[in-house]
Every structure is written in C-alpha cells, then in structure tokens.
Amino acid sequence: MPLPLLLCLVVGIADGDTLTARCGEPGAYEQVRVRISAIDAPESKQPFGTVSRQSLAGLCHQQEAKITDRGRDRYKRMIADVECQGQDVALYQVRLGMAWVYDQYAKGYAWLYPHQEDAKANRRGLWVDLDGGTPPVAPWEWRRKK
Numbered sequence: 001m002p003l004p005l006l007l008c009l010v011v012g013i014a015d016g017d018t019l020t021a022r023c024g025e026p027g028a029y030e031q032v033r034v035r036i037s038a039i040d041a042p043e044s045k046q047p048f049g050t051v052s053r054q055s056l057a058g059l060c061h062q063q064e065a066k067i068t069d070r071g072r073d074r075y076k077r078m079i080a081d082v083e084c085q086g087q088d089v090a091l092y093q094v095r096l097g098m099a100w101v102y103d104q105y106a107k108g109y110a111w112l113y114p115h116q117e118d119a120k121a122n123r124r125g126l127w128v129d130l131d132g133g134t135p136p137v138a139p140w141e142w143r144r145k146k
Contacts, residue, residue: 006067008032010060010084016041016052016098018077021065035077037070038109039090040102040139047136048126052098055125059092060084079105091115097125100138 012020017036022029041056042049060082068081082089093099094112097119101112120127126136 004069006032006069008065008067010063010065013053013057013061015044015049016056016093019056019060019065019082021067023067032067033077034067034080034082035073035075036089036093037079037081038102038106038112039093039099041093041099042126042136043139043142046139046142048098051125052093055093055096055098056089059087060089065089095119095124097123097127102140104140 006021006023008021008023010019011022011031014020014033017039019034019036021032021034023032024030041052044050044053063084066083067078070079070081073079090099090109090112094101095115095118101109101116106112119125120130123130129136
C-alpha cells in the first residue's frame with residue numbers, strides 16, 4: 001500500500017529539518033508540523049543552525065510541497081519525505097552540508113550517506129572547518145549534553 005501523499009503549502013520554517021505546512025482543500029486546511037525524514041540539522045544555537053534554517057527556507061518557504069507521511073514522532077510531528085521545487089529536501093540539506101544523516105532514523109535512507117561524505121570531502125556547510133578546526137557536533141550529541 002502506497003504511503004499517503006499530501007500537497008501542501010509551506011508556511012513556516014522552524015529549523016533546518018522542521019517546517020509547518022498548510023495541507024488540504026480550501027476551507028478545510030490543516031496546519032501540520034513536519035520533521036523531515038532521516039536528517040538532523042544543527043539546533044538554532046549551534047554553529048550553522050541559522051544558516052541551515054535559511055537554506056531550508058530558501059528552498060521551501062511559501063512553496064508547494066509534496067509530503068509523504070511516514071508516521072509521527074514523540075512530539076506528535078509528522079515524519080515525512082518532503083519535496084519542494086522538485087528537490088528532495090533531505091538530500092538537498094545533506095548535500096549542502098546543512099544537516100547530518102540521522103543514523104538512528106536513517107533505515108532505508110542509505111543512499112544519503114554518499115552525499116554526506118561528498119559534503120564533508122568538499123568542506124560544504126557545517127563541514128567547512130574540518131582541517132584544524134573543531135569538528136562539528138552532531139545535534140543529537142549537542143542535545144544530550146544540554
């Protein structure tokens with residue numbers, strides 16, 4: 001059975017991996033908070049947190065999105081594959097170095113890892129300071145330390 005596909009308008013960007021979308025028919029809209037599947041972007045107070053959010057906003061804000069619902073997380077956000085302007089959003093963010101592949105939740109998304117390695121090798125986004133600088137701290141590690 002195919003997963004539900006929603007056509008929505010992105011009306012808000014919380015951070016580099018979470019957005020708010022207005023889905024449904026006119027007069028029966030529903031606002032949905034969406035966590036993008038398989039990635040974890042820097043938190044707003046982390047280095048690249050603001051840049052990651054701006055990257056997602058540049059691609060999706062006020063754009064139509066195709067959202068494939070994959071379930072809910074513990075915060076009741078929809079976990080979903082999202083496409084904006086013909087781009088897979090998880091791939092877009094990982095390729096630009098704006099998010100990590102979220103190992104714990106990346107089952108079925110192994111195809112993202114080569115793009116993360118390419119972003120690292122080419123020092124894009126959060127991987128810019130790998131030589132001699134402090135390596136970036138993954139958001140799940142950063143949250144655990146808070």
